Amino acid sequence: MKHFAVSGAATASPVRGTRMLEKDDEVGMSEQGFKRFRRRRAPAEAAPAASSAPRQRPMDAPSSAGSIQLPAALPEPWERIRQVPFPGTEEHKTRLPLVSRFRSAPAAKSFDLLRTRLSHTLKARGWKRVAVTAPAAGCGSTFSAVNLALSLARVPGSRTVLMDLNFRQPGIAHAMGIQATADMGAFLSGAVQMEDQLMRPLPSLAVGLNSAKDQDAAEILHSRSCSAAVDDLMLRSGADTALFDLPPVLEHDDTAAFLPQVDGVLLISDGTSTTAAQLAACEKMLAGHTELLGVVLNRARRSDSPLN
Template sequence: MKDLYASDALGADNSDVLATFGGPGMRHSIRPRRTVMDNEDEFDGDLSFEEPLPVAAPKITQYVSDDRAPRWQDLPIATPGPGGDMPLVDDHRNSAAARAFDLLRTRLRQTILEHGWVNIAVTAPTSGCGNTFSATNLALSLSRVPGSRTVLMDMNMRNPGLARAFDTDAPGAMSDLLAGRTSLGQQMVRVSDTLALGLNDQPEVNAAEILQDSATAETLLRMRATLQPEIVLYDMPPMLEHDDLSAFLPQLDGVLLISDGSQTMARHLRECERMLEGQVPLLGIVLNRARSSSLPKYA
């Protein structure tokens, strides 16, 4: 079981939660702010913070309703299977892991509601850091808020993984939806009254070009106008391996960065921060698989 450690997210009181789930651990801090690293390349799992990142001006977006598109309640229902390829905290609602993701969820919701944000990317510096795992479980936690609407989109078109995570079939290619070749009703599914998924059934080598296409912006605008979600989470490829996230920045209100305590280096985080600075707020860094030495001990 992993230890997940949630701390210092938005509140002034630094209250801590120690959780256990699947591999060494996690820390997260949710706030548009600057991370400060020393000169060591090896990341030791401890983050300090100083001045906030400059917050970009709110995007002025006109939602245009499409009467032909299905509404939230009209989306087809998909039932997740038992054989998903990653642990889902919904299967263990009394676990400390579920409580840790709930803490992350609540503080993220406070931030987006305060600023009127909707579109949040979940990404990582390099592959293998656990961003799909984090995006999936964060979406499940968000969906437990009564009356809410969360959309989770598989925008990692180079290596789609959400259909496997939920052990369900993807209706088609995400590239077809974004280009307007398939409709929302054909591509989007609901797994509950409060959670909808945009799944993908095939890799796409031209992902960055698709994400920069004006048709993609129009499709996502139509999706938000029709489904009226409170938050849209986009599971994205690693920032330092592809230009997909950079291509998609105009569509985003904020970014959550998933760091792996066993492989992420300080220079990786500095480079990710540099790429985002002045464009989109870095809402926080989630440290996955933290070293046990960096986690506090409780009697």
């Protein structure tokens, strides 16, 4: 951890006579030179021994006149995001087919495949921001966004952000078994900082939860402050990928309002209920505004899966 790293203390010290012993000094030093060197060092070395006060580690030392006190370096914003236990409850461990708990399940393999394809596409185009939405409620947007985020976060050295922007029916907190206390509206208005809004269930995954429904969702997502908050989030988090869980395209205009903030959209269709007409309507709505990165078939029959 670099919380207390103070750099350059030896070379930047203004105190005379405490220079570092250099290589040439060591090699060519005569006995006389060595005695002179010891005499110069003696007062500074003798001082703590003469004092009855307990020896302090350099980092505990109080400031004294004439020495430079460098400010302790703060950890970077990502490290300041609070870590939370995950999965939160015993009951939660057995409830959801989350990819990180069931590595060999077909669903986990499908999400890993989706992750890899999506990452390739995003990297090739220099993109990071992806909206996850569906034609109608219940298709599995949240389920897919959470599992995809967990799969992305398994890539070593990566950083993934998952934001719950569904003010109609927030769902990420419930899906992940984390208690949502955060105010997403306040974050998007610029009143709350990223570090205070987000939580890290995994070291490489930060989630922005939503605890309150808001009927003015489209206006919030359309606002200038929302755009600034998302830009700030991307810049300061250093995220490789950000997934934004949004309400259904055909039921609200929230997703349409947020499209300027994303590079592309993943559309989740429900293999048991989504119709071709619904998918066509979504594509028509998105065309010209953003890139359709893919249509994901959720609740697919086994025979529909490329992994069978």
